[in-house]
Amino acid sequence: MNFYKNIVLPIHDWVDYRLPVFSYVRKNLVDYPTPKNLNYWWNFGALLGITLMTMIITGIFLAFNYTPHTELAFASVEHLMRDVNYGWLIRFMHSSGASMFFILVYIHMFRSLYFGSFKAPRELLWIIGVAIYLAMMATAFMGYVLPWGQMSYWGATVITSLFSAIPIVGDSLVTWIWGGFVIGDNTLMRFFVVHYLMPMIIVLLVFFHLWALHSHHSNNPLGVDMKTPADSIPFHPYYTIKDLLGLGVFLTFYLTFVFFAPDYFGHPDNYVEANPLVTPAHIVPEWYFLPFYAILRSIDDKLLGVIAMFSAVSILFVLPWLDRGRVRSAKFRPIYRQFFWLFVADCFLLGYIGAQSAVEPFVTIGRLAAAYYFAHFLIIIPLVAKFERPLEPPESISAGVLEAQLKSKTAEPAAQLQGAE
Amino acid sequence: MNDQADDNKEIVDESPNRRDFLQIATYTVGGVGAGMAVWPLVDSINPPADVLSLASSEIDISSIKVGQSVTVMWRGRPVFVRHRTDTEIKEARAVPLDSLPDPASDEERTQKAEWLIMVGVCTHLGCIPNGQRETDPKGDFNGWFCPCHGSHYDSAGRIRKGPAPTNLEVPPYQFLDDTTVKIG
Ligand code: HEM
Ligand code: FES
Numbered sequence: 001m002n003f004y005k006n007i008v009l010p011i012h013d014w015v016d017y018r019l020p021v022f023s024y025v026r027k028n029l030v031d032y033p034t035p036k037n038l039n040y041w042w043n044f045g046a047l048l049g050i051t052l053m054t055m056i057i058t059g060i061f062l063a064f065n066y067t068p069h070t071e072l073a074f075a076s077v078e079h080l081m082r083d084v085n086y087g088w089l090i091r092f093m094h095s096s097g098a099s100m101f102f103i104l105v106y107i108h109m110f111r112s113l114y115f116g117s118f119k120a121p122r123e124l125l126w127i128i129g130v131a132i133y134l135a136m137m138a139t140a141f142m143g144y145v146l147p148w149g150q151m152s153y154w155g156a157t158v159i160t161s162l163f164s165a166i167p168i169v170g171d172s173l174v175t176w177i178w179g180g181f182v183i184g185d186n187t188l189m190r191f192f193v194v195h196y197l198m199p200m201i202i203v204l205l206v207f208f209h210l211w212a213l214h215s216h217h218s219n220n221p222l223g224v225d226m227k228t229p230a231d232s233i234p235f236h237p238y239y240t241i242k243d244l245l246g247l248g249v250f251l252t253f254y255l256t257f258v259f260f261a262p263d264y265f266g267h268p269d270n271y272v273e274a275n276p277l278v279t280p281a282h283i284v285p286e287w288y289f290l291p292f293y294a295i296l297r298s299i300d301d302k303l304l305g306v307i308a309m310f311s312a313v314s315i316l317f318v319l320p321w322l323d324r325g326r327v328r329s330a331k332f333r334p335i336y337r338q339f340f341w342l343f344v345a346d347c348f349l350l351g352y353i354g355a356q357s358a359v360e361p362f363v364t365i366g367r368l369a370a371a372y373y374f375a376h377f378l379i380i381i382p383l384v385a386k387f388e389r390p391l392e393p394p395e396s397i398s399a400g401v402l403e404a405q406l407k408s409k410t411a412e413p414a415a416q417l418q419g420a421e
Numbered sequence: 422m423n424d425q426a427d428d429n430k431e432i433v434d435e436s437p438n439r440r441d442f443l444q445i446a447t448y449t450v451g452g453v454g455a456g457m458a459v460w461p462l463v464d465s466i467n468p469p470a471d472v473l474s475l476a477s478s479e480i481d482i483s484s485i486k487v488g489q490s491v492t493v494m495w496r497g498r499p500v501f502v503r504h505r506t507d508t509e510i511k512e513a514r515a516v517p518l519d520s521l522p523d524p525a526s527d528e529e530r531t532q533k534a535e536w537l538i539m540v541g542v543c544t545h546l547g548c549i550p551n552g553q554r555e556t557d558p559k560g561d562f563n564g565w566f567c568p569c570h571g572s573h574y575d576s577a578g579r580i581r582k583g584p585a586p587t588n589l590e591v592p593p594y595q596f597l598d599d600t601t602v603k604i605g
Contacts, residue, residue, distance in 0.1 A: 064465070
């Protein structure tokens with residue numbers, strides 16, 4: 001008796017007829033037609049999905065041992081680190097994991113900027129992405145408050161106080177968020193609940209993200225659409241194996257921090273329990289917020305500073321309408337390509353400034369860098385889209401790939417490829 | 422891709438080939454890796470070090486009179502300490518062992534005949550049997566009676582009647598001197 005034929009297959013068919021989960025997986029993860037020329041920059045979405053799962057699972061196990069109470073939170077985390085079996089590992093995977101998540105998401109986003117993946121028909125895919133990014137920032141911020149160290153407490157105070165800049169209702173809004181007149185028990189409890197809730201919302205958003213992605217398929221380094229079957233290869237085994245290799249490299253990077261430098265992304269002040277009467281000498285946000293923190297500080301007016309900071313993120317929502325250029329990939333956009341790299345450099349510069357104290361020359365440099373950030377979106381991108389003369393992209397992915405092969409010095413692989421087609 | 426695989430099948434016979442080997446190796450490494458990643462999570466649910474370290478309690482028994490019981494805590498669970506009367510000791514020692522559901526002699530269960538020390542958790546489903554207070558029902562065998570599903574324990578804490586499978590557990594303990602016992 002054949003086990004597969006007589007048992008597995010009938011069950012598979014019975015279920016699939018009533019609820020086509022297996023066909024769905026086959027359609028979207030196995031046979032799914034994928035551009036044949038994706039490079040490693042297209043690994044990062046899959047890595048983000050895996051990291052999201054890692055964060056949720058380690059988070060659940062952290063929550064088994066966490067107490068959201070001002071008197072007990074810090075001690076419960078120390079207890080986790082010292083007494084719970086592998087508690088240190090679970091915590092460090094979660095805390096370093098948060099930084100990994102942002103490294104991955106920034107690469108993922110810059111990838112989309114470079115190859116024009118935000119352009120039609122992928123605007124909603126991009127917009128959902130920005131919503132995910134916002135949700136990630138909120139989640140990370142609230143998570144950082146939970147261990148109830150000095151940085152948790154004062155970071156939370158500063159960030160929530162941003163809302164007090166809103167005219168008229170600002171102060172009552174902050175009191176409402178806090179559930180009191182300072183950050184206290186009520187704040188900690190609601191932050192814990194929301195921190196646990198947000199990842200579930202992110203999962204939902206990722207579902208829509210992928211739905212949008214699979215409706216028009218992945219963009220690719222050439223930025224031209226898939227036209228014939230010759231332009232695509234099935235997702236499995238080609239990209240499953242490519243993603244698996246990327247996962248191996250990523251895990252090596254990630255776990256090196258977990259095992260050998262677990263506090264690298266943290267701040268020593270957060271090993272001091274929160275003290276509402278003493279503010280630490282330097283309060284800095286987590287590294288992934290630094291560019292926005294620099295933008296906040298670059299304006300002396302409280303309200304305008306807050307508006308600038310929120311606009312810096314929100315401007316991403318309208319990017320597809322700021323860049324009306326027809327050609328997607330920066331490969332064929334000689335001018336845009338240069339401004340892209342300038343923009344990347346500007347983001348790093350803002351990050352650096354965000355980590356410095358607010359003294360000269362950092363203040364002036366920060367102002368210029370912040371101004372350039374907005375100029376990139378509001379002036380440079382629309383003008384380049386209008387006046388740049390892009391190179392003519394290849395007719396199809398296959399044509400582009402073939403051309404590249406022929407151009408490379410060794411003629412042999414190209415000959416092989418021609419033979420195969 | 423599928424065409425290619427089919428072609429291969431025609432050429433290559435059924436015996437395992439290079440690709441089978443690579444596939445099995447990948448699944449094995451992946452499986453072992455997943456197992457190693459899951460273990461810390463599973464183990465984190467086990468009792469943590471601080472719980473394990475609450476291992477022993479010392480108690481002063483000098484004020485417990487004959488016929489009295491006290492309940493003390495050991496590892497978060499109640500321990501019954503009873504200063505038994507002569508009648509109770511005699512009753513407990515008179516029972517023929519082969520009439521017991523979980524045979525154990527009273528001598529095995531006590532270090533000093535007048536002191537009975539045992540974990541006060543019913544071996545059925547974990548309730549705390551009555552019988553510590555003078556006014557409690559003590560069951561048909563003058564010991565303890567579990568109200569949850571009606572287990573009767575005798576004056577040596579042995580199960581005599583009811584659903585509990587075994588006698589009340591005797592914890593490790595030691596008389597440090599005539600008036601102090603260390604449990605655990
Ligand atoms: C939890 C976070 C996220 C997850 C799990 C996720 C997942 C994915 C996956 C699996 C893909 C396909 C593979 C790839 O192109 O790398 C993808 C594509 C894409 N993502 Fe994300 N993503 C996340 C966040 C974001 C964010 C924050 C943005 C932008 C603000 C974004 C924008 C895009 C775009 C535009 C594409 C299409 C790329 C193309 O086809 O060239 N994603 N995402
Ligand atoms: S728990 Fe004691 S009889 Fe069931």
